[in-house]
Amino acid sequence: MKVAIIGSGIVGQTLGKKLVELGHDVVLGTRDPNKLDEAKGWAGSLSDWLTAVGNKATVATFAAAAAQGEIVINATHGMASLEALKIAGVENLQNKILIDVANELDFSQGMPPKSLATDTTSLGEKIQAAFPDAKVVKTLNTMNCQMMVDPKQLADGNHTVFISGNDVDAKSKVTELLQSFGWTDIFDLGDITSARATEMMMPIWLRAFGKLGNVPYNFKIVVG
Amino acid sequence: MKVAIIGSGIVGQTLGKKLVELGHDVVLGTRDPNKLDEAKGWAGSLSDWLTAVGNKATVATFAAAAAQGEIVINATHGMASLEALKIAGVENLQNKILIDVANELDFSQGMPPKSLATDTTSLGEKIQAAFPDAKVVKTLNTMNCQMMVDPKQLADGNHTVFISGNDVDAKSKVTELLQSFGWTDIFDLGDITSARATEMMMPIWLRAFGKLGNVPYNFKIVVG
Numbered sequence: 353m354k355v356a357i358i359g360s361g362i363v364g365q366t367l368g369k370k371l372v373e374l375g376h377d378v379v380l381g382t383r384d385p386n387k388l389d390e391a392k393g394w395a396g397s398l399s400d401w402l403t404a405v406g407n408k409a410t411v412a413t414f415a416a417a418a419a420q421g422e423i424v425i426n427a428t429h430g431m432a433s434l435e436a437l438k439i440a441g442v443e444n445l446q447n448k449i450l451i452d453v454a455n456e457l458d459f460s461q462g463m464p465p466k467s468l469a470t471d472t473t474s475l476g477e478k479i480q481a482a483f484p485d486a487k488v489v490k491t492l493n494t495m496n497c498q499m500m501v502d503p504k505q506l507a508d509g510n511h512t513v514f515i516s517g518n519d520v521d522a523k524s525k526v527t528e529l530l531q532s533f534g535w536t537d538i539f540d541l542g543d544i545t546s547a548r549a550t551e552m553m554m555p556i557w558l559r560a561f562g563k564l565g566n567v568p569y570n571f572k573i574v575v576g
Numbered sequence: 577m578k579v580a581i582i583g584s585g586i587v588g589q590t591l592g593k594k595l596v597e598l599g600h601d602v603v604l605g606t607r608d609p610n611k612l613d614e615a616k617g618w619a620g621s622l623s624d625w626l627t628a629v630g631n632k633a634t635v636a637t638f639a640a641a642a643a644q645g646e647i648v649i650n651a652t653h654g655m656a657s658l659e660a661l662k663i664a665g666v667e668n669l670q671n672k673i674l675i676d677v678a679n680e681l682d683f684s685q686g687m688p689p690k691s692l693a694t695d696t697t698s699l700g701e702k703i704q705a706a707f708p709d710a711k712v713v714k715t716l717n718t719m720n721c722q723m724m725v726d727p728k729q730l731a732d733g734n735h736t737v738f739i740s741g742n743d744v745d746a747k748s749k750v751t752e753l754l755q756s757f758g759w760t761d762i763f764d765l766g767d768i769t770s771a772r773a774t775e776m777m778m779p780i781w782l783r784a785f786g787k788l789g790n791v792p793y794n795f796k797i798v799v800g
Binding site: 466467468469470471472505506507510511514539540541542546548549550552553554555556558559560562563564567568569570571572573574575576 | 690691692693694695696729730731734735738763764765766770772773774776777778779780782783784786787788791792793794795796797798799800
């Protein structure tokens with residue numbers, strides 16, 4: 353499948369590498385594809401990434417990437433997602449599954465960053481409203497990117513990923529993609545308004561990180 | 577131990593019954609102790625509750641209850657907690673452990689109720705600010721009251737309760753109380769500001785309830 357990833361930081365690079373390993377045709381969208389040698393925040397440069405994926409992927413502008421993707425993944429910083437997706441182009445997202453893994457986190461006040469999520473709106477809903485013809489599916493936003501692509505690293509995968517979206521068929525296809533990553537406990541919360549609930553989990557994830565540090569961990573809904 | 581519970585609805589009654597069973601001296605605070613025969617929302621009347629606990633507890637006003645308690649539990653509706661605790665009396669909470677199990681949920685727009693929690697403030701912090709000489713410990717607010725008092729009903733207790741508060745000794749005493757309820761996975765998130773994180777979990781709890789219905793479930797932080 354042709355997958356476009358909007359955002360070339362640590363999240364985009366990690367998802368992209370996994371998708372390449374799974375045999376998908378990946379195009380990584382970045383603001384300036386000429387800056388291949390610049391380190392990307394917590395990630396390495398795109399030159400290094402292209403080498404790491406055996407040059408089996410390409411790098412393009414947000415718009416060129418989105419135009420090529422059958423499925424598009426929003427892996428930008430949540431605070432910049434709407435702007436980045438507008439640059440990607442409403443026409444390039446039309447009728448496509450748009451997987452949103454981002455959270456609106458404000459780092460301007462220091463660590464831990466403050467989540468902007470509330471129980472009245474969410475980034476997932478804002479994206480759905482801005483791109484009404486895209487099929488927005490919110491998922492994977494309650495963990496770090498290493499856990500997103502390798503759930504089996506922890507408790508043999510016995511923990512939960514959530515999924516929210518209005519389009520049942522889109523959620524079904526994203527569920528298959530999650531299964532190909534190794535996910536088995538996939539909790540469908542309902543329509544895109546339920547993205548509020550998962551985005552509001554960022555603070556507990558961050559507080560847990562403050563206590564646990566850089567070890568693998570994740571949430572599970574234990575059901576009797 | 578003499579435990580005062582502020583709030584005589586389903587949460588207060590359930591906690592009170594468990595504490596009586598554990599041998600504590602419980603006084604249940606209610607707005608009008610003369611209305612013993614009135615049903616309390618989702619719970620029965622206080623007459624029925626007194627019978628259920630073998631008349632080994634008493635019912636009193638918020639203030640009389642708080643005055644008697646060595647430990648005080650806030651089991652009121654979160655939207656009414658500050659007012660109820662003011663009626664209980666700042667002088668009756670001074671230097672005491674005040675366990676806050678409440679969440680600010682607005683039921684006025686229908687179901688599911690909307691959580692007022694955000695990543696800039698929390699009910700736990702508001703209570704600590706209003707009663708600076710009380711030792712506020714936020715806990716048990718991420719589950720229903722049957723789960724609060726009987727964690728072993730689910731996965732032999734293999735799931736998580738969170739605890740937040742500024743006073744380390746108070747958290748240690750509350751941890752012992754939680755252990756007496758059967759809790760083994762007790763996650764200390766840090767100071768009272770971390771109550772934001774657990775209060776922001778109400779929406780995911782409520783969305784999960786919408787899908788799972790009335791079966792036992794709870795969160796677990798799975799750690800590798």
